Amino acid sequence: MKRAHKIRLYPNNEQETILRKHCGVARLAYNVCLDQWNRDFELGIRHNYYSIKLWFNAIKEEQYPFVYEVSKWAAEAAIKDLATGFQNFFHGRANHPRFHARGVRDSFRIDGSVVSIEGKVLYLPKGLSIRMSERLRFEASKVYNVTISRRAGLWFASIQCEVSERKNHAEGAVGIDLGIKTLAVLSDGTVYENPHTEQKYREQIARAQRGLARKEKGSANRKKAQVKLARLYYKRDCVKKDALHKMTSGVAKRYGVVCLEDLNVSGMLKNHKLAKAVADANLYQVRQMLGYKAGEVRVIGCR
Numbered sequence: 001m002k003r004a005h006k007i008r009l010y011p012n013n014e015q016e017t018i019l020r021k022h023c024g025v026a027r028l029a030y031n032v033c034l035d036q037w038n039r040d041f042e043l044g045i046r047h048n049y050y051s052i053k054l055w056f057n058a059i060k061e062e063q064y065p066f067v068y069e070v071s072k073w074a075a076e077a078a079i080k081d082l083a084t085g086f087q088n089f090f091h092g093r094a095n096h097p098r099f100h101a102r103g104v105r106d107s108f109r110i111d112g113s114v115v116s117i118e119g120k121v122l123y124l125p126k127g128l129s130i131r132m133s134e135r136l137r138f139e140a141s142k143v144y145n146v147t148i149s150r151r152a153g154l155w156f157a158s159i160q161c162e163v164s165e166r167k168n169h170a171e172g173a174v175g176i177d178l179g180i181k182t183l184a185v186l187s188d189g190t191v192y193e194n195p196h197t198e199q200k201y202r203e204q205i206a207r208a209q210r211g212l213a214r215k216e217k218g219s220a221n222r223k224k225a226q227v228k229l230a231r232l233y234y235k236r237d238c239v240k241k242d243a244l245h246k247m248t249s250g251v252a253k254r255y256g257v258v259c260l261e262d263l264n265v266s267g268m269l270k271n272h273k274l275a276k277a278v279a280d281a282n283l284y285q286v287r288q289m290l291g292y293k294a295g296e297v298r299v300i301g302c303r
């Protein structure tokens with residue numbers, strides 16, 4: 001069974017510089033290969049993961065020698081993501097891959113074969129040993145990969161592991177009525193309140209957005225304002241996810257079978273009067289969390 005644990009990292013200044021270089025190389029490999037893929041497609045040349053990686057490896061030493069300063073896995077994982085993106089596009093499952101912008105969802109992935117974890121320390125290639133905020137919560141028999149990402153000026157590691165399947169020994173069944181005003185009402189009478197994070201942080205975010213708009217482009221103060229705004233978005237999302245995890249974990253520990261109403265969330269989002277409230281409630285994410293926490297989830301259709 002595959003599980004992932006996302007942990008905050010505390011790199012020092014030197015380590016953060018190396019992590020930024022990894023993100024830059026991953027972005028470069030993705031964008032350069034995407035451009036070449038598009039050019040060759042117009043000429044009738046069809047690529048896959050192996051052919052486009054072979055092309056990139058042939059030119060990187062001459063055109064991009066700095067890629068050797070970071071782990072080779074950063075570029076290879078980015079190229080693999082590009083190939084997967086094109087595969088999904090050709091099968092009608094996704095839109096055409098787009099170029100990655102600097103500073104937007106910066107991340108890179110490292111294969112688990114070259115990663116080790118000891119307590120609260122994550123060891124990565126190129127001599128990186130980065131302190132983590134907590135230990136890995138799973139007893140992992142294997143680490144598949146580690147994705148390092150940056151958000152709101154903070155660094156995180158998402159560690160995907162192979163763990164033994166945990167059986168839910170809870171008994172009994174419960175029905176859940178998901179809503180907007182209250183997050184969930186159980187058939188046993190238990191009520192989980194909705195934190196209403198969108199409404200709670202709306203004024204603070206709007207104030208931070210106005211402050212950002214007044215700053216001169218390219219200035220240091222504008223960068224500080226961008227980080228401040230990003231931190232507010234991050235804090236809002238953390239409060240929301242915390243409430244969802246507490247609710248779904250509490251239900252899964254008490255009941256083995258969970259019954260949910262088959263809500264048309266996508267249709268509800270099209271209603272401009274309800275869209276913000278529905279998006280804030282994260283009804284679909286509740287169903288996803290219960291899917292891997294509860295013993296059994298039954299979705300009951302509406303008449």
